[in-house]
Amino acid sequence: MENSLLFTPAKIGPLTLRNRTIRSAAFESMCENNSPTRMLEDYHTSVAAGGIGMTTLAYASVTRNGLSFKRQLWMREEIVPGLRKITDAIHSHGAAASIQIGHCGNMSKKSVAGQLPISACSGLNIYSPTFVRGMKPREIEEIARAFGHAVNLAREAGFDAVEVHAGHGYLLSQFLSPYTNHRKDMYGGSLENRMRFMKMAMNEVMEAARGDMAVLVKTNMRDGFKGGIELDEGMEIAKELERCGAHALVLSGGFVSRAPMYVMRGQMPIKTLTHYMDIPWLKLGVKMAGRMMIPSVPFKECYFLEDALKFRRELKLPLVYVGGIVNRGNIETVLNSGFEFVQMGRALITQPDFVNRMRECDDPSCSSGCEHKNYCIARMYTIDMKCHKDVPDLPDKLRRELDRIK
Ligand SMILES: Cc1cc2nc3c(=O)[nH]c(=O)nc-3n(C[C@H](O)[C@H](O)[C@H](O)COP(=O)(O)O)c2cc1C
Numbered sequence: 001m002e003n004s005l006l007f008t009p010a011k012i013g014p015l016t017l018r019n020r021t022i023r024s025a026a027f028e029s030m031c032e033n034n035s036p037t038r039m040l041e042d043y044h045t046s047v048a049a050g051g052i053g054m055t056t057l058a059y060a061s062v063t064r065n066g067l068s069f070k071r072q073l074w075m076r077e078e079i080v081p082g083l084r085k086i087t088d089a090i091h092s093h094g095a096a097a098s099i100q101i102g103h104c105g106n107m108s109k110k111s112v113a114g115q116l117p118i119s120a121c122s123g124l125n126i127y128s129p130t131f132v133r134g135m136k137p138r139e140i141e142e143i144a145r146a147f148g149h150a151v152n153l154a155r156e157a158g159f160d161a162v163e164v165h166a167g168h169g170y171l172l173s174q175f176l177s178p179y180t181n182h183r184k185d186m187y188g189g190s191l192e193n194r195m196r197f198m199k200m201a202m203n204e205v206m207e208a209a210r211g212d213m214a215v216l217v218k219t220n221m222r223d224g225f226k227g228g229i230e231l232d233e234g235m236e237i238a239k240e241l242e243r244c245g246a247h248a249l250v251l252s253g254g255f256v257s258r259a260p261m262y263v264m265r266g267q268m269p270i271k272t273l274t275h276y277m278d279i280p281w282l283k284l285g286v287k288m289a290g291r292m293m294i295p296s297v298p299f300k301e302c303y304f305l306e307d308a309l310k311f312r313r314e315l316k317l318p319l320v321y322v323g324g325i326v327n328r329g330n331i332e333t334v335l336n337s338g339f340e341f342v343q344m345g346r347a348l349i350t351q352p353d354f355v356n357r358m359r360e361c362d363d364p365s366c367s368s369g370c371e372h373k374n375y376c377i378a379r380m381y382t383i384d385m386k387c388h389k390d391v392p393d394l395p396d397k398l399r400r401e402l403d404r405i406k
Contacts, residue, residue, distance in 0.1 A: 001362055005335040006328070012318055012341070013247030015160050015214035017053035017096055020335055021355050024250070024322050024343035025058035025100035025163060025218070026376075027072070028385045034067060034074035034112070036082035039384060041089055043352070048095035050353030053341070055090055056098040056163055057083075062146040066103030066171060067112045068127070069381060075101065075150040080157045087158030098161035098216065101150040103143060105171030106132040106180070107257060119174045120181040120188065120197075126257065127282075140187060140197050143171070148204030151213065161214035164205055166241070168263055169255035172198050173220060176237060179228045179258065191233055195240055202244035216320065217241050218250040221307045224262030224297075228255055231307060238311055248318040250343060251308045264346070264377060265299035265324060271401045272378040299372050302330050305337070312338045326372070329364030346370045350387045373405045 007019045023044075030039040040057070047055045060073035067074055087097040106119035109128045117125050122134040135143075147164065154162050166172040174180040175197045181188050187196050202217070209215050219241060221234040229237070238249055254263030261268060270290035277283040286293065304323035312319055321334045322343035331342050347354050347368035354368040375388035375398075388394060388402055 001328075001332065001364070004332060006331055007359065010318070010340050012161065012216065013214040014212055015096060015247075017341070018094060019051070019053040019355065020331070020341050021051075021053045022098070022320060022341050022343045023047045023052050023055040023348050024345040025056040025165070026345040026349065026385065027058045027069075027380050029069065029071045029380055029382070030384045031071045031073045034061075034070070034072060035079045036073065036086055041086045043385070044086055044097075045089045045093065046352040047348055048090040048093035050348075050351075051355030051359060052095050052348070053355075054096035054098050054161065056100055056343075057086070058100050059165070060099050060101050060150070062101050062103055062150040063143060065113045065115050065118060066105070066108055066143075068104040068107050068109050070112050071384075072112075073099075075153050077153065080153060083154075083157035083159075091158070096160040097158065098163055098214070099154050099159050100163040100165050100218070101147060101154070102165030103146075103171035105174045107170070119171065120183055128279075134183070137185070137187075141200070144197065144200035144204050147201040148208040151205050151208035151215075155208075155213055159213070161216060162205065162209070163216040163218055163250065164201065164246075165218050166198055166237075167218045167220040167252050167254075169223070169257050172201060173223075173255070176220075177223055177228050177255065179223065179225075179255070191236055195237060198237070199240065199244060202241065202246065206245045214247050215245070216248045216250055217246045218252055220253050220255075221251050221304065221311060222253045222262075223255045224253050224259035225255065228258065231310065235311065235314060238315055242315055242317050246317065248320055248341070249311075249315070250320040250322055251304060251311055252322055253304060253307070259297075260294055261297040264372075264374065265297050265303050266372045266374050267296040267405050268294040268374055269378045269398070269401050269405060270294070272375055272398045275395065275398055276379045276382040278382055300324065301326055302334065305334065308339070309337060324372075326370055327365055327367040328358045328361070331358075332364060344368070346372060346376060346387075349376045349385060350389065373402045375402055
């Protein structure tokens with residue numbers, strides 16, 4: 001396509017990517033014992049070989065107490081050699097490697113995290129029924145330092161970039177959002193106070209990154225429900241992240257415990273979700289109240305673009321667009337609107353080599369084939385990542401449910 005930016009290189013801080021595409025952090029659930037596996041390596045290698053500019057390993061917890069899942073990465077010295085094998089494989093195909101670092105906060109699971117979940121405030125974890133304990137100031141400082149430590153481990157493992165997860169209702173987001181932060185001390189109340197923990201973590205991250213690693217931050221433009229962050233506060237947070245020295249922002253939205261489909265849009269296939277669940281009482285609860293707990297939010301291509309354009313106008317740093325990219329035309333629209341990069345999640349679950357296919361198919365309608373039926377999301381917390389099209393022995397009841405989803 002004439003004047004297309006898609007296959008031109010561009011920079012994120014000290015890092016130059018070969019093109020404008022990034023595989024978004026989409027939880028793989030492939031990390032037995034919270035450690036890298038051959039399966040994780042194979043998947044990211046296939047995305048790298050498929051032409052991506054940079055691929056992102058999802059959802060690595062900076063401390064054990066931030067883990068929600070038994071197959072989730074936990075950043076620690078002993079996994080560095082395993083991660084190194086993955087970054088070597090990614091680099092051998094000409095792509096850059098990034099890792100998302102975060103902490104699940106009030107959604108951490110006691111049996112994996114080794115303690116009660118912690119968050120801005122005490123409360124209940126509805127996903128694995130335990131109490132949640134409000135964090136002491138000392139713990140806030142410790143977790144902020146753990147973010148910096150995770151960056152050093154990532155460098156040792158050969159990553160070119162880290163992506164700090166400050167959105168979607170995980171720990172940093174739980175401090176930012178007035179919905180989950182009711183603290184009365186210097187970490188609660190005003191937006192300035194609610195941003196304090198994020199700023200502490202960012203200081204540690206930027207110091208550890210030392211100018212040779214790229215730092216991206218995934219942040220919410222809105223939480224996606226009444227009582228959460230709205231656009232005005234989302235914008236202030238983004239500006240603060242720019243002041244903190246982040247090299248790029250990934251603009252997202254949604255809150256897993258309150259507005260999960262705001263992140264990804266469309267309908268959650270509830271039968272499919274419960275089919276893969278292994279906790280009987282949760283399975284029953286979701287069967288009965290799933291529609292209410294996980295309300296649909298209509299899908300449209302590039303669903304975050306309207307909000308993201310407002311951020312583009314007010315910010316100078318490189319911005320990464322994510323949300324509802326299904327074809328090449330979507331990517332061209334986003335890049336021509338002033339965004340330096342696009343991230344894709346589901347498109348690359350459907351077709352890990354979508355980027356190479358676009359190189360061969362010079363047409364806006366060139367599609368990844370993702371039908372956003374959200375099967376990949378429904379199975380992600382219990383079993384490894386897949387598109388329904390790659391599961392030939394899908395039980396009939398699940399196939400019928402997916403067929404019904406438009
Ligand atoms: C299976 C799956 C797992 C996901 N896990 C994460 C995650 O671990 N961290 C994150 O920031 N976003 C996660 N997401 C959200 C994606 O990164 C992305 O923001 C969202 O899917 C919208 O992009 P898309 O329309 O290209 O899929 C996940 C999405 C999917 C489909």
